[in-house]
Amino acid sequence: MSRFDPIESLTDDESLAHYGRDWTRFWPARPEAVVFPRSTEEVVDLVRLARRDGLKLVPSGGRTGLSGGAVASSGEVVVSLEKMRELVELDTTEPGLRAQAGLPVGELQRRATEAGLYYPVDWAAAASSQLGGSIATNAGGIRVLRYGMTRDWVQGLTVVTGTGEVLELNRGLVKNNTGLDLRHLMIGSEGVLGIITEATMALTRPPPEQSVLLIGFAGLSSIMPVFTELRAGLTLSAFEFFDRRSIEYVAGATGEDFPLDGECPYYAVVEFDDPGQASQERALELFERLAEAGHLADGTISQSLTQAKELWRWREAISESISPMTPYKNDLSVRVSRVPEFLDALDRLVSEHYPEFEVVWFGHIGDGNLHMNVLRPEDWSIGNFHAAGRELSPRVFELVRQFEGSVSAEHGVGLLKREDLHYTRSKAEIELMRQIKAAFDPEGIFNPGKVF
Amino acid sequence: MSRFDPIESLTDDESLAHYGRDWTRFWPARPEAVVFPRSTEEVVDLVRLARRDGLKLVPSGGRTGLSGGAVASSGEVVVSLEKMRELVELDTTEPGLRAQAGLPVGELQRRATEAGLYYPVDWAAAASSQLGGSIATNAGGIRVLRYGMTRDWVQGLTVVTGTGEVLELNRGLVKNNTGLDLRHLMIGSEGVLGIITEATMALTRPPPEQSVLLIGFAGLSSIMPVFTELRAGLTLSAFEFFDRRSIEYVAGATGEDFPLDGECPYYAVVEFDDPGQASQERALELFERLAEAGHLADGTISQSLTQAKELWRWREAISESISPMTPYKNDLSVRVSRVPEFLDALDRLVSEHYPEFEVVWFGHIGDGNLHMNVLRPEDWSIGNFHAAGRELSPRVFELVRQFEGSVSAEHGVGLLKREDLHYTRSKAEIELMRQIKAAFDPEGIFNPGKVF
Known part of the structure; x- marks a missing residue:
């Protein structure tokens, strides 16, 4: 017997450890349980249960995130969407598909290709990430220059809010100017406003060779x-x-x-x-x-x-090749035209304060997005190196602020950048986010402690 | 002496009539005054004055709207952006431009073209509409099929909220995953959340012949x-x-x-x-x-x-050619693949209930957007015909609801579709919109009575 019956749940240690964390390893995985709803209605039931019993819910996709957005460290219930992976409809007239949120993005790409179409958003973890998670984190990747972010492909969302309401946002329409666009508010919201249970995504024609x-x-x-x-x-x-x-x-x-x-x-x-x-x-x-x-x-x-x-x-x-040096990573962006100037300033900042550190740079110039990787010198312990990284961060982020850039170009905020959000978003913006959160989730059920 | 000094203002009858209305002619134009701020700071001053003196503000662009979103009928103060029309910056590296909200879209297009670039969003009223208004109404038009709506070109917004805060939303970044995207919330918000004072717009390469x-x-x-x-x-x-x-x-x-x-x-x-x-x-x-x-x-x-x-x-x-028949117009959308079925059902509905009416259809098939124009028979008075139109509307919108479509594909809600919003947006969505409005504009200063 479980209080989640008839919704499938797991509470064994191994499952809790597995489902309680993402690709980060900075926080302990300590959920109370993992549940596996199979429909939007079951997600509504879970929200009702959470309200009644004072539970906190962590929406959970492929958990490939790099900012701890899907980590459950404080006795939350992980709501895994992985049993909701049905492709509901594939439309070749208006190229697009509708699927449940747990469909792996890799499978979505494959199904589109089989139908002679193309889903162009692609990044390292796409194969194991899930559709709902990719929307909640607005995944970017290597072809943003041409095709934009996940945001640009979302035509409709089914969302369960913190009051258990089911929202059908935009229903796959191309044009719909009827008041505030709540769909775009959900995209990139990292699970703090509601749980995405289904989505309609645009597809396109495959590119030429x-x-x-x-x-x-x-x-x-x-x-x-x-x-x-x-x-x-x-x-x-x-x-x-x-x-x-x-x-x-x-x-x-x-x-x-x-x-x-x-x-x-x-x-x-x-x-x-x-x-x-x-x-x-x-x-x-x-x-x-x-x-x-x-x-x-x-x-x-x-x-x-x-x-x-x-x-x-x-x-x-x-x-992969620098991972043995356990790099201190940052995912930063500035306006495209300011990239060289920013790169130069950042390089000087690091070599001035940490002349013993090597920095490896790569990134998406066309999107103004730089991945800065400070490598750990062989003779430094991981602990000392991470402490130095934490000391370096405010200097880096201060420079990002001066360049009017973003402290998280594509990885999101989650737990990792929560305290650094103010470098990119103003106090007034963060206060508005809090009030919007209170409107969608008045009892604070979803993803507590994340983003802001 | 005016209470708005040193901000320029007008209160003569002709100006009030001119600035108090848009392209609709259904509502009387009765503002208290028209003011012409010249900077974001002056807009902040106006919001402070409105809070102190209990004034209501109607943000005002080129007033080419078709839904009454910029109409001032109840003693509001019209905040015209037309003196804020400076092009601040044109960036050819990352094709884009930053301009004040009052820049006419036609001029924006021309300046882009002169620089060897292209702003592709285009519609009948583009030349006389203004940038800020086109963003607040998410203008669409004839090339949405290829280039999307205005929404897809907005890279940054400067906004003054109802508490007089200045928000710098997204600052022209391509990638910026730092919490809720308030920029997209402003796009299409029809002036109920704040006043857009500047915007950064992406540009593209001109298309081939x-x-x-x-x-x-x-x-x-x-x-x-x-x-x-x-x-x-x-x-x-x-x-x-x-x-x-x-x-x-x-x-x-x-x-x-x-x-x-x-x-x-x-x-x-x-x-x-x-x-x-x-x-x-x-x-x-x-x-x-x-x-x-x-x-x-x-x-x-x-x-x-x-x-x-x-x-x-x-x-x-x-x-233009049907305008002498003072058509009863509707701007509807459904999913692209459902257009023929919807068109057929709608045509049957009209001919069943109003066999004496002629309907002229045109629209953007590729966007699922149909413009339905019911023509007034010569022997009907405008009054009787509009009454028949109002009677027809609920039947049309009920069909839109059945087809999961939109009662306003591109014209927005304003005053015209306010009572019909529920055909496309649920009660829960409208309640969320109200709460978001309360967060941005707690005293209800902006555009009272519009949208919801």
């Missing part, structure tokens, strides 16, 4: 002019940059030889439409013009899908 | 298959449909000869990318295939920009 340029920049000041020229001349899907240290770590981890001269300070993987290799000539022309202008020092272009994948590896393998 | 197909459908059931095929085979910017009655009225008003056989029940203007006429062959192939399948009865393709404009006229001139 893609080719990849790997280029080496002459210096920091060349990055933006190159980005601007290539974006104007080609149809880009990605413009992902990384620094020289990144290639050293990837080469060390994979044993591969870097295909360019390794002496440039910065590199980029540039992916662009190239149906039947019709844009290769144009790409080479642009490359030569940028090389003559002194912006590019080296480069190569993929001649096949296999080669394109090999070039992509130099960007994709960075995170 | 466009060509236009004018096609005649064999019947209602052919519209969606044709749309699906043409969208899959061409890069569409617009797919605008209209009925046979439309062409009769346009021909009558303009004296032009319709270039096709006029016996089809429905027609469409289809605009697509055609650089150097490279897609003409493909378009003709698709046309022939669809004609052989019995979907298309007739068609023609533009061979020049002049011809393209001429073909567009058959869609663009409809509204």
